[in-house]
Amino acid sequence: MTVSEYIVLWVGGLLTLMIFSFLYKDNPFYKFAEHLFVGVSAAYWMVVAFWTTLIPNMMGYFFPGILGKIATNPQEAEMVMSAITDLPMYARLLRIVPLIFGLFMLTRLLPKGAWLSRWAMAFIIGFSAGTNLTRFLQSDFVAQIKSTLIPLIVINNGSFDFIASMSNIVIVFGVIAALIYFFFSKEHKGWFGKTAKSGIWILMVAFGAAFGYTVMARISLLIGRMSFLGTWIDSIF
Amino acid sequence: MANKETNFVDRMQKLDRRVIFVLIWLAVVIPMLMKLEFPVRPSPVVEGIFDKVESLPSGSIVLMSFDYGPATVPENEPMGDALLYHCMLKNHKVYIMALWPTGEAEANRAIERVITNKFLDKRYGKDYIQLGFKAGNQGLINAIYSDLKGMYTTDAAGVDINTFAMMKDVNKLTDFDIILGVCSGRPGLKEWVQFAGDRGNIPVAGGVTAVEAPLLYPYYPSQLLGLMGGLQGAAELQAALGNKYPEYTEYVKASAGSVNAVRNMGPQTIAHLVIIFFVVIGNIGFFIQQRRKKQERVGL
Amino acid sequence: MRREIPLLITFIIGTALVMAMFIPHKPFPQLDSEFSIWFDIIAVFAFILGGGNLLRVHVDRITRNHEDKNYSYVTIIGFLFMLIIGLFKVGGDPGLTGNYIAEGTWFKVMYDAVFTPLSSTMFSLLAFFVASASYRAFRAKTPEATVLLIAAFIILVGRTPLGHYLTFWLPDWLSFFHIPNLSAWIMATPNLAGQRAIMIGIALGIVSTSLKLILGIERSYLGSEK
Numbered sequence: 001m002t003v004s005e006y007i008v009l010w011v012g013g014l015l016t017l018m019i020f021s022f023l024y025k026d027n028p029f030y031k032f033a034e035h036l037f038v039g040v041s042a043a044y045w046m047v048v049a050f051w052t053t054l055i056p057n058m059m060g061y062f063f064p065g066i067l068g069k070i071a072t073n074p075q076e077a078e079m080v081m082s083a084i085t086d087l088p089m090y091a092r093l094l095r096i097v098p099l100i101f102g103l104f105m106l107t108r109l110l111p112k113g114a115w116l117s118r119w120a121m122a123f124i125i126g127f128s129a130g131t132n133l134t135r136f137l138q139s140d141f142v143a144q145i146k147s148t149l150i151p152l153i154v155i156n157n158g159s160f161d162f163i164a165s166m167s168n169i170v171i172v173f174g175v176i177a178a179l180i181y182f183f184f185s186k187e188h189k190g191w192f193g194k195t196a197k198s199g200i201w202i203l204m205v206a207f208g209a210a211f212g213y214t215v216m217a218r219i220s221l222l223i224g225r226m227s228f229l230g231t232w233i234d235s236i237f
Numbered sequence: 238m239a240n241k242e243t244n245f246v247d248r249m250q251k252l253d254r255r256v257i258f259v260l261i262w263l264a265v266v267i268p269m270l271m272k273l274e275f276p277v278r279p280s281p282v283v284e285g286i287f288d289k290v291e292s293l294p295s296g297s298i299v300l301m302s303f304d305y306g307p308a309t310v311p312e313n314e315p316m317g318d319a320l321l322y323h324c325m326l327k328n329h330k331v332y333i334m335a336l337w338p339t340g341e342a343e344a345n346r347a348i349e350r351v352i353t354n355k356f357l358d359k360r361y362g363k364d365y366i367q368l369g370f371k372a373g374n375q376g377l378i379n380a381i382y383s384d385l386k387g388m389y390t391t392d393a394a395g396v397d398i399n400t401f402a403m404m405k406d407v408n409k410l411t412d413f414d415i416i417l418g419v420c421s422g423r424p425g426l427k428e429w430v431q432f433a434g435d436r437g438n439i440p441v442a443g444g445v446t447a448v449e450a451p452l453l454y455p456y457y458p459s460q461l462l463g464l465m466g467g468l469q470g471a472a473e474l475q476a477a478l479g480n481k482y483p484e485y486t487e488y489v490k491a492s493a494g495s496v497n498a499v500r501n502m503g504p505q506t507i508a509h510l511v512i513i514f515f516v517v518i519g520n521i522g523f524f525i526q527q528r529r530k531k532q533e534r535v536g537l
Numbered sequence: 538m539r540r541e542i543p544l545l546i547t548f549i550i551g552t553a554l555v556m557a558m559f560i561p562h563k564p565f566p567q568l569d570s571e572f573s574i575w576f577d578i579i580a581v582f583a584f585i586l587g588g589g590n591l592l593r594v595h596v597d598r599i600t601r602n603h604e605d606k607n608y609s610y611v612t613i614i615g616f617l618f619m620l621i622i623g624l625f626k627v628g629g630d631p632g633l634t635g636n637y638i639a640e641g642t643w644f645k646v647m648y649d650a651v652f653t654p655l656s657s658t659m660f661s662l663l664a665f666f667v668a669s670a671s672y673r674a675f676r677a678k679t680p681e682a683t684v685l686l687i688a689a690f691i692i693l694v695g696r697t698p699l700g701h702y703l704t705f706w707l708p709d710w711l712s713f714f715h716i717p718n719l720s721a722w723i724m725a726t727p728n729l730a731g732q733r734a735i736m737i738g739i740a741l742g743i744v745s746t747s748l749k750l751i752l753g754i755e756r757s758y759l760g761s762e763k
Contacts, residue, residue, distance in 0.1 A: 004646060007646075007650065008646060008649045008650040011650040011654075012649070012650055012651075012653065013654075015651065015655055015658070016654050016657075016658045019655065019658040019659060019662065020658065020662070022662065023662070023665055031605070031608050032608065032611055034608075035609070035612040035615070036611050036612070036615045037651075037652075037655040037656070037659065038591070038615075038616075039591070039612035039613065039615030039616035039619070040616070040619045040647065040651050040652055040655070041655075041656065042587065042588055042591050042616055043615070043616045043617070043618075043619030043620040043623065044623070044648065044652055045584055046584050046585065046620060046623075047619070047620060047623030047624060047637060047644065048637075049580070049584045050581065050623075050624060051623075051637040053577045053578060053580075054578065054581050057574050057577065057578060069633060069634070070633050070634055070635075071634065072630075072634060072635055094571070095578070097575065098574070098575035098576075098579050099578070101575070101578075101579050101582075102578055102579050102581065102582030103582070105579060105582040105583055106582060106585065106589075108586060109586065109589060109590075115539050118540075118758075118759055118760070119542060119543055119546060120579055121543065121759075122542075122543035122544070122546040122547045122758075122759075123546055123547075123550055123575070123579060124576065124579060125547050125750055125758050126546060126547035126548070126549070126551040126554075126750070126751065127550055127551075127572055127573075128747075129551045129746075129750040129751050130550060130551035130553065130554025130555050130747070130751065131554055132743050132747050133551075133555055133743070133744055133747035133748065134554075134555055134558040136739075136740040136744060137740065137744050140736050140737065140739065140740035140743075141737055141740040141741065141744070144733050144736055144737050144740070145737070147733070148733065163713060167722065167725070167726045170726050170727055170730060171726055171729060171730045171733075174726075174727055174730025174731065174734070175730045175733050175734050175737070177734075178731050178733075178734030178735070179737060179738065181734075182734070182738050199734070200681055201681065201684055202727050202730050202731045202734070203731045203734070203735075204681045204682075204684045204685040204688070205684060205685070205688045205723060205727040205728060205731060206727065206728045206730070206731025206732050206735075207688075207731070208684065208685040208686065208687065208688025208689040208692065209688055209689070209692050209723055209724055209727075209728040210728075211685070211689045211692075212689045212690075212692030212693045212696065213696075214667065215667055215671070215689075215693060216693070216696055218660075218663045218664035218667045221657065221660045221661040221663070221664060222661040222664035222665075224657065224661065225657055225658055225661040228654070228657070
């Protein structure tokens with residue numbers, strides 16, 4: 001192991017123990033690690049956003065030379081610069097629009113100019129609404145209804161398949177019953193209420209399954225951390 | 238006697254949570270030290286992924302997206318490893334990318350573990366390529382859907398994309414035979430289904446963390462060919478691979494850290510049992526308290 | 538005009554993107570990818586806003602002599618240090634060339650030594666809390682809660698090799714009740730039905746909210762200020 005690998009292992013191990021110390025009770029070591037995490041992670045995402053979005057997708061369009069200066073090798077420099085300079089001028093200058101919107105976003109910090117940030121928010125909202133409307137309609141609505149149109153009587157190799165038929169019946173009527181439960185424009189009484197009640201049962205099974213999987217996920221992450229601590233302790237002896 | 242019982246039950250109900258923490262810690266650490274391992278059997282939902290990758294003709298074009306970070310390495314790393322190993326075994330051409338900035342580093346580690354160390358005959362640019370991370374989330378999927386080379390003008394190392402033989406006939410997402418996602422959160426497998434799979438009728442499969450897995454079941458099997466959920470899902474794919482290719486089992490056994498999902502199922506199993514035990518004990522104590530309260534109300 | 542222009546922007550962008558789904562000809566597909574990039578650029582400014590706000594909050598704590606002001610120093614120093622070494626690619630190739638997170642850069646070292654262990658450990662703490670919460674709060678008070686518990690038990694046992702050992706002895710005609718099979722059936726049938734209903738409900742909600750936003754019926758994002 002190199003010196004820097006040792007440093008990484010030891011710093012990582014100590015910080016891990018500081019976070020775990022919270023399990024005993026809140027203490028200055030945990031608070032130190034927690035506050036360090038907040039600062040470091042905020043800066044990490046800012047740096048990533050700067051180098052992967054702001055420079056190549058905005059500053060590089062105005063000043064392609066920047067992309068040439070930060071390229072790994074002369075061939076890449078030539079490639080990325082010509083990819084930009086080959087574009088029509090209007091396509092490059094159009095990137096002023098998100099720059100202006102971005103600056104408008106920063107006006108939120110000002111006492112008087114904050115109304116300008118609404119323009120940036122409007123773009124974000126419009127983009128999210130426009131994209132989500134079609135995608136969710138296609139994948140999470142139409143495709144889901146199509147997947148629910150399944151045979152209630154399943155014949156396999158010429159004979160009635162009880163398990164497959166029962167499963168399909170549970171899926172079809174389960175989806176309908178759970179959807180009826182979420183329909184609050186009609187009072188849940190009579191046959192409607194009974195169907196909504198059976199929808200609750202289906203949802204409870206789904207939530208139980210989700211709980212089981214959540215427990216599994218958390219334990220897996222703990223196993224990973226214990227494995228790391230084991231590697232750290234191994235390096236000591 | 239009743240007093241003894243009620244005092245014990247009350248004490249159990251008010252048990253200091255640090256005792257529970259210690260028991261959970263022991264439930265994980267002791268099996269790890271004992272290297273407790275159980276055989277794992279693949280389930281149909283994971284076999285769907287194995288069968289699809291296995292049945293693709295040799296040399297098929299596979300897109301693998303590493304969309305996770307260090308926080309979910311224990312769950313996602315064995316998935317990515319197993320999928321990459323399987324693709325290399327079947328001589329598929331693997332195009333590696335990432336929707337997460339942290340995904341590129343994870344992909345590089347998988348490439349080093351699997352391809353550089355085990356598949357010495359595989360050539361970069363001919364059998365696999367690392368396209369790397371590009372910002373954009375689902376916008377990136379949108380962009381490469383119609384023009385992959387427009388977004389990826391170079392590979393992750395900055396080399397002109399057109400210099401690689403395997404990029405010659407690959408121009409958009411619909412040129413791929415399958416998309417395999419190793420994902421955790423957003424953007425992830427759901428976005429691959431919504432923006433690529435459903436839109437272009439491209440087969441999609443992959444693995445997600447156990448927290449997300451139940452939410453993606455509605456996509457199975459028409460929109461998702463198969464789904465690995467958490468560590469168990471990864472272990473099942475490793476078991477399916479190992480059953481067909483024993484050399485893979487040897488590779489996994491020799492791997493350090495989180496790669497061996499089958500081995501990590503040992504502490505996982507014990508921890509699950511401990512949690513079930515806690516819930517049962519908690520409920521028994523609750524019912525005893527409820528019965529006691531009822532008796533006090535009745536005046537017995 | 539302060540409220541009308543944002544509404545117009547939302548309408549134009551939203552409508553263009555919906556039309557891009559149905560019109561595969563220029564300029565609509567290009568609009569789709571161009572707007573995605575604009576969205577990401579504006580998101581970067583949102584990050585800058587967030588970072589600026591973080592600094593403001595912690596500097597405020599220091600100047601007001603808050604009891605935890607020493608920890609605010611830790612946050613600010615960690616933030617500024619990570620920002621500077623990342624923006625200037627300290628330790629990397631000379632002259633700002635190369636990858637910002639290449640091996641050998643200080644940014645990569647901080648990522649491996651600080652960011653990775655801290656984020657992984659924060660997540661893994663949840664294992665302890667989920668166990669504690671299960672013991673203290675998970676009660677079969679109603680028949681519905683009992684069903685939830687039983688489903689969770691079957692999944693917890695069935696998703697481990699132990700599930701196989703408990704019921705492997707069952708005859709073939711009872712194989713449905715073999716715990717791993719039962720667990721797989723629960724996931725692929727009632728769980729699928731419940732999650733599908735939730736997914737359809739959410740999709741309907743998103744579609745209706747998106748329509749209301751695009752058409753300007755829903756204006757809460759503009760705030761209450763005139």
